[in-house]
Amino acid sequence: MWQDRCLPFLALILGLSGVQSAGLNCDSTVYFECQTALNAVLSISDPQPWFDPENFRKEVETNYQAQGPSGMRKVCKAFREFKVCMGSEYANCMSAVHFVSVSATPFNAYQFVGLFNQMHFVCGAGLQTYLLNEGCMSTTWRSQSDVLRQCRLDYEVNSDVDANQACTQANKYLICFETQFKNNCGEKSNDAMFWACEYSRVNVFTRFPQCAARCVLPYSGGIIG
Incomplete structure (x- = not known):
């Protein structure tokens, strides 16, 4: 066949x-x-x-x-x-x-496919977090949409060019995404930062599941383990 x-x-x-x-x-x-x-x-x-x-x-x-x-x-x-x-x-x-x-x-x-995988998080484990923090999170999406898009594209394009650098690019992507929500929602907005990190991590996992990038609830600021 x-x-x-x-x-x-x-x-x-x-x-x-x-x-x-x-x-x-x-x-x-x-x-x-x-x-x-x-x-x-x-x-x-x-x-x-x-x-x-x-x-x-x-x-x-x-x-x-x-x-x-x-x-x-x-x-x-x-x-x-x-x-x-x-x-x-x-x-x-x-x-x-x-x-x-x-x-x-x-x-x-x-x-x-990455977007569909992200929707599993958005509409599942991440839904309540987004709704509880909707004000600052929606504002972040609106005001920083170009920056967030560039965070993602830098990872996607660079890892496509050199797969050996995928995990390094993935960590930059997670940090970049999380930082935008930290800056707009506040340094103690642990839930919002975790949501942003996990949203991007799921996209990473779609193509490079071997990368050890992970998200944890930070005490202060962003932590990518």
């Missing part, structure tokens, strides 16, 4: 040593239906956002940057419905392997 012939090639271009075949078994009909529904709820017009994940991320994050608690709940409801819609196909489809197999670049594939 073509999937068997493609696995070694995908493993090479994705930099993975144990690529699972699951990403090549995605039911595209189910995925397109669910992605279309997600796009409609969030007013996203691009039917194939894995080719432009940067703009897709901007559209998603704008909801909770600009609309506060209602925007956050809207995003989380949309992503929960997407996951329910996908059912058992979620693991098969939401992988870098799948999106590379449908012609996305590895860089774009990881960017796209």
Whole structure:
């Protein structure tokens, strides 16, 4: 089968040593239906956002940057419905392997899947923290959006160019992200800083799970262990 012939090639271009075949078994009909529904709820017009994940991320994050608690709940409801819609196909489809197999670049594939992984944190363990600190956190997103974007892009681009530096770049990314929330929410805003650190860490883990970057609740200021 073509999937068997493609696995070694995908493993090479994705930099993975144990690529699972699951990403090549995605039911595209189910995925397109669910992605279309997600796009409609969030007013996203691009039917194939894995080719432009940067703009897709901007559209998603704008909801909770600009609309506060209602925007956050809207995003989380949309992503929960997407996951329910996908059912058992979620693991098969939401992988870098799948999106590379449908012609996305590895860089774009990881960017796209990374956002979905971040939503698991945002709408799960991180939701209550965000809602309790919504004032300063939404303000940080709005006022520092360009800085936060650059924190992330510096990591994504530099680690893509030199994977050997991925973990070093990851720590810079976590610190950079956490610092923006510390500066805007206050030095004792432990919850907000932890949320920012974890939000970025999940993105790191999507492509480089071997990196030991971790987040802890700091006593004062940011601590990246």
